[in-house]
Amino acid sequence: MTKERNQVWRLFASVKLALWLITLLAASSILGTIIPQHKAPEYYIQEYGSELARLFQVMDIVPNMYGSWWFVALLVLFSINLIVCSLDRLPNTWRMVVLDNLETTPERLQKMPLKAEMQINEEPAAAGERVRRLLAAAGWKTAARDKEGGVLLFSQKGAWSRLGAYIIHISILIIFIGALTGSVFGYKASIMFPEGETVEHLFDRKTGQPIPLGFRLHCENFTIGYYPNNMVRDYRSDVIIIDPEMFAEPLRTSIRVNHPLKHRGLTFYQSSYQPLNEFLIKVQNTKTGLERTAMVSPRHQVTWEEEGVVFGVTDTMADRMGRVHEFRIWFDSPGADPSTFGMKDKQNVTVQRPEADYSFYVQQRYATGLQVAKDPGVWIVYLGCGLMILGLYVAFMITHRRVWAYLSPADNGGSKLLLCGGSNRNKASFDQRFKELAQRLRQDQAIN
Incomplete structure (x- = not known):
């Protein structure tokens, strides 16, 4: 049983x-x-x-591949693999982070590829204090320990960068x-409603079932912007949020393409529109100032009884x-x-009549199409993305750099200095900095 468990562990740690x-x-x-x-x-x-469409459906590629059982299974397997890989390698990495580098023996220091040897005209204790000050001035704060009749100094930078992965x-x-x-507790919905109307429900894109908004949304006006060549540039819905629990007065705002509205955890995107076969006509008696507004269908007449028109x-x-x-x-x-x-x-047009002039204004009525998303997991995703940026910076921009300085008695009564160093990444850059440190x-005057 233990052997089988080890095999499973090795598989997921691979x-x-x-x-x-x-x-x-x-x-x-x-x-x-x-x-x-989602088509x-x-x-x-x-x-x-x-x-081919039937094959896509059988393989669960459409209409929602990212919610299919096999894609979710791949994500679960990858998550398990990621956890096991991390747990399997973390102990060794942690040992490197907290390693007592002052336990390094002089014999091992001699075998390091990056090293420099010098002579100091002082006994090891005094020479160690001199080197400690020089390293501190160069940005390397050291710890010291007596070692085999000499003194070992050690300093490191970026040890925690090993945890970046x-x-x-x-x-x-x-x-x-x-x-x-977001997938379990959120949803994607849509709504299409005409100018001048108010909605209190959305419709789930998957099931078509109504979803209560929890407030009322009124479309006051819909506007299409055009380029000089008469191509559509953008479109905008001017809406009123009626939510007494949040606002003492109704809130007027706009929803534009690429400028969504966010309210109560919902995000409203301007996605489409539908021209309607209805037209808003405003007629005003320019002499008396009286005005009549009517929604008119083609080939249907409207009577303004007060004016007799x-x-x-x-x-x-x-x-x-x-x-x-x-x-x-x-x-x-x-x-x-x-x-x-x-x-x-x-357009405004004025019609002259014997009794008075009448000003006409007409515009087509539109229905605005909004896509609505509720995603309670979006801030968790943002947190993960921010943490990933931090991890990438730590893993690739910061290196674990170490410097040892071992001072031992010399035959002439002074001290021998063995300066060693190493880096887990970007070795060429560290080699250059090590040479500059040795030269410094x-x-x-006491070191040669």
Whole structure:
């Protein structure tokens, strides 16, 4: 049983297994990027044919590959592999971090590849104090211990950098936990509602079930911005948040493309719009200031009884997206024959009549499409990402550098200095700094 347990441990502690799992996860992510996710079955049949679409569905590649059992299983295996690898190697790494380097023997120091030997015209105790001051001036704060009739000084920098890889491992696990939290306790929903209307529910993108908002959202206005060539530049929903628990007064704000609205843990993204076959008409008597606003459908007339006038939209000219750019308006008032005239969307036109002039304004009504996401794990993911940046910095930008200085009695009554050093990474840079340190010590009058 112990042997079998050891074999399982060695399997999950294997770097080779980690490389295979990373390769499979990367290949799966590429596949999930190339094949669009969360589409209707008809989309896959149209794009890839019925046979290939059926294969995708059987293999659980669509409509949500990242939530499929096999992709989640890969993440779980990778997480176990990461934990076991870390636990298996951490004891040796920790021993290097807390190692008592003053226990290093003079024989081992002599075998180090990076070393320099010098003579000092002082006995070891006084020479040790001199070297300690010189190393401290160079930025190396040392500890000392008597060693075999001499004195051993030691200093190190960046010992904790050896733990950088484990910080990265922990950050990956935290990111996975955040993603799992968002997947289990969060959701993605959508809503499409016209200007002038208020909603209190969303609709889950997977199940289509309504989800209460917990507040009311009113779309006050929808605006499309255009480039000079009449191409759509962006679109914006001007909304009112009605939430007495949060605000004493309704809050007016806007949702734009790439500028989402965040409220109560929900993020509202401006994702789409739908032109409606309804038009807002405002008619004003410029003489009296009286105004009538009406929502009009094509070929339906509206009667303004106070003024005795009748108006309506007789025809429209729209593009292939359904956006109306020109209207034909029918207007009748007492004392004059009925008339028709053309006007553009969101244009003001004045119609002259014997009794008064009337100002017309017309605009097409739109429904705004919002994608809504609730992800309670997003801050956990941000924490993991921040920790990963820290781990990468520690692991690759900081090195564990060590310096020993051993002073032993010399035959002429002075001392011999053996200066040694080492680094776990970026050895070329450390070698250069070690040479500069040795040269700095030689500049002292008592050292040659």
